[in-house]
Amino acid sequence: MFKKILFCTDFSEDSHWAFTYALDLAKMYKARLLIFHATAESVYPEQLSLYLAPEKLDELKTFQKKEIDRQLKAHYVEKMGRFKNYEISFQEGEPFVEIIRRAKKDSVDLIVMGTHGRTGLDHVLFGSTAEKVVRKSPCPVLTVRLPGRRFSMP
Secondary structure (H helix, E strand, C coil), X not given: CCCEEEEEECCCHHHHHHHHHHHHHHHHHCCEEEEEEEECCCCCXXXXXXXXXXXXXXXXXXXXXXXXXXXXXXXXXXXXXXXCCEEEEEEECCHHHHHHHHHHHCCCCEEEEEECCCCHHHHHHHCCHHHHHHHHCCCXXXXXXXXXXXXXXX
């Protein structure tokens, strides 16, 4: 049923919990697991370039990429044991847009991601990447909420 599963992470507790579902499904269906992180582009790149020399800006970007790679390996790769049918990637851009792009590009069968379950003002101010992905996705999306989180009516 599932040949490719796209697991999306923001390195939150919710994402770490959702990973257990993605990995179990990948093992069960002998599917390829695509582990993906999208980083929002710097909000003020022009202002940063005023304060940092171009080589320092490049060093900062290189450091950020290495840190993302380290976190992906520490949180996910090291927990997969003998499971080797995976690929890791990350992309800079609007997270929900990059997730949809990746899903289409790789013709994934399922997207798995955690959800923070924000409501009220938090939802209005921060939006919901998971909600946008569900609305725009070319395939089914499994959103996983951390156990023990209580829902409060807005």
